[in-house]
Amino acid sequence: MIVLSLQSGTSVDGIDVAVVRIEPGTTPPLDGGRTAAPPVDEPVGVVLTPLHTATHDFDPGLRARVLRVAAGHPVPVGEVAELTTLLGQAFAEAAARGIRDAGVEPELVVSHGQTVFHWTEHGHARGTLQLGDPAWIAELTGVPVLSDVRAADIAAGGEGAPLMAFFDRAWLAREATASGGPIATVNLGGIANVQVVHPGGDVLAFDSGPANGLIDAVVERHSDGAIGFDRDGALAASGQVVQPMLDALLRHPYLDAEPPKSTGRETFGLDVVDDAVAAAGAGEPAYEDLVATLTEFTARTVVDALPDAARTVVCSGGGARNPVLLERLRALAAERGIAVVSSADRGIDPACKESLMFALLGYCSWHGVPVALSTIAARVAGRLTPGRDPLALPAPLPGVASVTIAPTETGGAP
Template identity: 65%
Template sequence: MLRLTPLHTETVDWDPALRAQILAVAAGEALDAGAWTRLTTELGQAFAEAAARGIRAVGVQPDLVVSHGQTVYHWVEGGHARGTLQLGEPAWIAERTGAPVLSDLRMADIAAGGEGAPLMAFFDRLWLGEEARATARPIATVNLGGIANVQLVAADGSVAAFDTGPGNCLIDAVVDRATGGAQRYDDGGRLAAAGHVHEELLTALLAHPYLAAPAPKSTGRETFDLAVVDAAIAAGAGAGDPVPTVEDLAATLTELTARTVVDALTGASAESAPATLICSGGGAQNPVLLARIVHHAAARGIEVESSAARGLDPAFKESLMFALLGYCSLHGAPIELGPLPAGGRVLGRFSPGRGPLELPTPHDGAVASVTIEHRTNAHRTNGGATP
C-alpha cells in the first residue's frame, strides 16, 4: 500500500494573453514554427514558475516534478487515438527547480494501442478497487474538466474508463464569447440557474456522433468547440426563432453534460450500474451542474457525492493522480489504462535536473492500493484553459 500525504495545494492563473493563445490554438488557429516554439517555451516557463512557487511554499526539494503540460490536440481517427500533443517545454521546469521532470505522459499508452486517456483509470483502480471488491458493487467516478471522463470500478476491482464528451468546455466557451472575455466560466452556475433548457437545441447536441460511439474512446476540445454549439443552434432553430440567450445556452449545455455523464454510467446492464458516483474536477464546484447530475443519477438508483467526502479536494484530484503516476514511473512500474495487447507501459519521458538522472531500483511488483491523508498534494497552473 502506498500512502499519499498532501503538503500544499494552489491554483495559479494563466497570464490572460497566454490563456487566450492556448484557447485559440486548441480551437484550430494555425501557427508557424516560430509561434509554436514561442508557445511551448512560454508554457514551460509558466509551469516552471508555478513549480518553483510550490517548492518555496513547502520548503522541500522534490525528487521529481510531474508536468502533464497543456493539451492542444488529441488526434482521434477511426474511433481510436492516434496521437496527442501537450505543450510546455519541461527543460525550463528542470532548470528552474533543479529536479528531474516527467512529461509526455500519454503517448506510450497510445503507441501500445491504448487511448492515452483517461489517466484517471489508473488512480481509481488503486484508490477504489478494494472497496468495490469488498462491497461487491461497482463504484464510478467522474472528472468534470473541460472534457468529462468517467471511471467504472467493477466489483472485481477492474476499471473501464473513457471520455463521455463535454464537461465544462462548451459552457465556458459560450460564456466567454457572450461576455467578451469578461467571464471565463459560469461562476457558481448562476447563468444556468437563470436560464431554461432549450429542448430542440439539446436534442441537436445529443445527436453528436461521439456520444453514440462505443467505449473505450477519448476526445478533446477540438471535437467539442463553439462550432458544435452554433451548428446545433442552426439545426434546432425554426424560422424566426430568436437566438438563445447566454443563460439558456448555459442551462442547456449544463444539462448536456449531466445527461451524457449519467447515461454513460448506465449504458450496460442494471447489474453493472454503480452504487455511487464520486465527482471531482472544476465542474464539481458548480452546484447547478451537480444538481442535474444528482437528478439523473437518482432516477437510476445511483448516489452522488463529492470526492471531498472521502478526503480528496475535488479541485486537485488530477494533480494527486499525476503525483502517483510520477512515483510509479520513477520506480519503473508499468501502468495499464485499459486492455493492451502486451500489458502496461511505463509512462512518460524524463528530463534530468541540474545533475545526472539517477533512477531508483525498479519495484519488483506494482502498487496494489493507495490511501489519501487529509487533502490532495499538488501544485498546478490553471487558467480555465485545460481540457
C-alpha cells in the same frame, strides 16, 4: 518521496500545483482483519499526503494564444515553438513557487503540460500534443521532470486518456471487490471522463463528452474574454433549457461511439454549439438559456454513460463546484438508483484529485511501475528530463496495489 505535480486542463484556467509526499504503507485487508506490509516481491500500498496545493493564473495574453491554437486556428510552426517555450517557463515558475511555498524540495516534478490537440480517427486516439518544454522546469528547479505522460499508452493501442483510470483502480478496487459491485467516478474538467472500477480491479475508462468545456467557451465568447466560466452555476440557474437545441446536441455522433474512447476541444468546440442552435431552428437563444442547455447536456451525457450496475458515482474536478450541474447529475442519476457524491466525502478535495493522480503517476514511473488505463497492456508512462544532477533511479517496485489519502499537512518538511 516528495513529488511536485503541475497540470493545466483544457479550459486553460490556471496551473494547478501540488506537492505530495508518497510513502509505502499497508494494503487494507478486505475482511477487516489486521493490516500488514506486503512481502518485498509483491505490489505495495502507498499513502499520499498533500503538503501544498495552489492554482496560479496564466498570463492573459499567453492564455489567449493557447486557446487560439487549441480551438484549431491555423498558426505557423514558429508560434507552436514560442508557445511550448513560454508554457515551459510558466510551468517552471509555478513549480519554483510551489517549492518555496511548501518549504520542501521534491525529488521529482511531473508536468502534464498544456494539451492543444488530441488526434482521434474513427473513434480512437492516434496521437496527442501537450506543450510546455520540461527543460525549463528542470533548469529552474534543478529537479528531474517527467513529461509526455500519455504517449506510451497511445503507442500501445490505448487512448492516452483518461489517466484517472489507474488512480481509481488503486483507490477504489478493494472497495468494489468488497461490495461486489462496480463504483463509478467522473472527473468534470473541460471534458468529462468516466471511470468504472469493477470488483477485482478491472477498469473501464473513457471520455463521456464535454463537462465544463462548452459552457466555458460560450461564457468566454459572450463576455469577450472577461469571464471564463459560469461561477456557481448562476447563469444556468437563471436560464431555461432549450429542448430542440438539447436534442440536437444529444445527436452528436461521438455519444454513440462505444468506449473506450477519448475526445477534446477539437471535437467539442463552439462549432458544435452553433450547429445545434441552427438545427433547433428558433434563432439565437438567450445567453442564460444557452448556458442552461449546455449544463443539462453535460449532466445528461455523464449519467447516460454510467453502467446500470453502478450504485455510486464519485465526482471531482472543477465542475463539482457547480451546484446547478451537481443538482442535475443527482436528479438524473437518482432516476436510475445511482447516488452522486463528492470526492470530498472520501477525503479528496475535488479540485485536487487530478493533481494527486499526476503525483502518483510520477511515483510509479520513477519506480518503474507500468500503469494501465484500460484493457491495453500496461506501460511505464512518460519521459524523464534530468535535473542538475545525473539521473539515479531507484530499484523498480513490483507494483502499486492500493492508495490511501492522508489528511493535508501544513508547515513544511516532514
